[in-house]
Amino acid sequence: MNPSTSLSLETSRSLRCLLPRLEASLTAEIAADPAGWQAFTRRLNQHFPALFQLYFELYQTRYDFFFHLEDLLASLARAWFTRPADLRALDGAREHDPAWFQSNQMLGGVLYVDLFAGDLEGVRAKIPYFRELGLTYLHLMPFFKAPAGENDGGYAVSSYREVDARLGTLEQLASLARDLRDAGISLVVDLVFNHTSAEHLWAKNAQAGDDDAREMYYIYPNRIMPDAYERTLREIFPDEHSGSFSPLPAHKFAEWGAGPGMAAAGSGPPSTNINGT
Numbered sequence: 001m002n003p004s005t006s007l008s009l010e011t012s013r014s015l016r017c018l019l020p021r022l023e024a025s026l027t028a029e030i031a032a033d034p035a036g037w038q039a040f041t042r043r044l045n046q047h048f049p050a051l052f053q054l055y056f057e058l059y060q061t062r063y064d065f066f067f068h069l070e071d072l073l074a075s076l077a078r079a080w081f082t083r084p085a086d087l088r089a090l091d092g093a094r095e096h097d098p099a100w101f102q103s104n105q106m107l108g109g110v111l112y113v114d115l116f117a118g119d120l121e122g123v124r125a126k127i128p129y130f131r132e133l134g135l136t137y138l139h140l141m142p143f144f145k146a147p148a149g150e151n152d153g154g155y156a157v158s159s160y161r162e163v164d165a166r167l168g169t170l171e172q173l174a175s176l177a178r179d180l181r182d183a184g185i186s187l188v189v190d191l192v193f194n195h196t197s198a199e200h201l202w203a204k205n206a207q208a209g210d211d212d213a214r215e216m217y218y219i220y221p222n223r224i225m226p227d228a229y230e231r232t233l234r235e236i237f238p239d240e241h242s243g244s245f246s247p248l249p250a251h252k253f254a255e256w257g258a259g260p261g262m263a264a265a266g267s268g269p270p271s272t273n274i275n276g277t
Contacts, residue, residue, distance in 0.1 A: 011052040014066070015045070022073050029081045039088070040080045043095075044073070086181070108188070110139040113167050120168035124176050127183050138180060139188035143167050147197050152237070155190070156197035218245075 019041070023030065030037040052069075059065050083091075094100050109130065117123045123140070130138060142154030145162040154164075163169055177187045196203055205213035220226055226245035233244045 007053065007056065008049070011049050014052060014069070015048050018066075018070055018073060019044075021070060022077060025074060026077055026081075029078070033081055036081055036088075040077055044076075086178075090181070106136050107134050108137045108139060109133065109135045110141065112141045113143050119166065120163070120172045120176050124179055127179060127185070130180075130185055131183055135185055137186040137188050139190075142190055142192075143173075147199055151197060152195070155192055155195055157192070157195070158197045158199035159201070160191065160193070220245075 023037075026037070055065075055069055055072075059068070062068070080088075111117070111123075113120060113123055117126055120143075123138075142157070143164055144154070144157045145159040145164055146154050146157050150156075161170070163173055180187050198204075198207075202213050202216050206217055206219075218225075223245075226243075230243050230245065235242065235244065
């Protein structure tokens with residue numbers, strides 16, 4: 001059988017099986033917003049083949065493939081039901097103009113919140129300046145909670161549910177996004193889920209011996225596999241951290257459940273394996 005034909009068939013079959021289960025789990029939400037459910041299912045039917053193909057390429061060997069696929073769809077649906085009306089309208093406009101971000105009218109800016117404006121409220125105060133510059137999107141460099149000191153420039157995140165307290169709160173971030181949007185400026189945020197600090201809940205669970213959490217990290221009892229990887233891996237911070245793996249300190253071996261010589265991925269903070277690569 002042609003593999004592409006087979007995958008297309010399985011995609012349709014999977015959605016037919018999952019959609020009734022999804023609908024049954026969202027009875028209250030659907031009753032409160034039937035038009036929203038209709039819009040969601042229309043978009044789901046349109047984009048599910050692409051989603052399923054990507055998910056299948058990454059996780060087809062996982063025994064819990066469909067459990068996590070169903071959980072993903074439920075998360076998407078719940079997020080849609082709580083999505084503000086103005087963002088739904090923006091979704092619709094962008095859906096009708098899928099190349100909107102490639103327009104020659106797009107002009108972006110990038111900044112570190114603390115260095116440019118002190119905190120999120122300082123960024124908000126700069127919105128008239130951004131409009132004067134003609135910006136249509138603003139990329140804020142990492143501002144989520146991260147360890148003090150060594151944190152890979154803020155990319156070694158401790159929690160994606162918390163803003164660095166020195167910069168503001170999630171509520172202030174949401175408010176800033178709305179004000180930027182009202183000014184015709186889209187907010188761009190880095191969500192680098194395959195890179196965490198050792199303080200992240202996933203890392204803490206891995207250190208405590210949780211098998212599912214340990215699967216998110218590249219952890220080895222010796223240098224054999226790290227050395228094999230590093231023959232072809234590009235160094236991200238060659239001047240600060242040579243290589244792509246770092247040995248865990250001696251007092252950490254017991255926490256990660258292995259003996260001396262273990263290496264964890266990442267130059268400093270651990271890197272997760274949740275993207276399947």
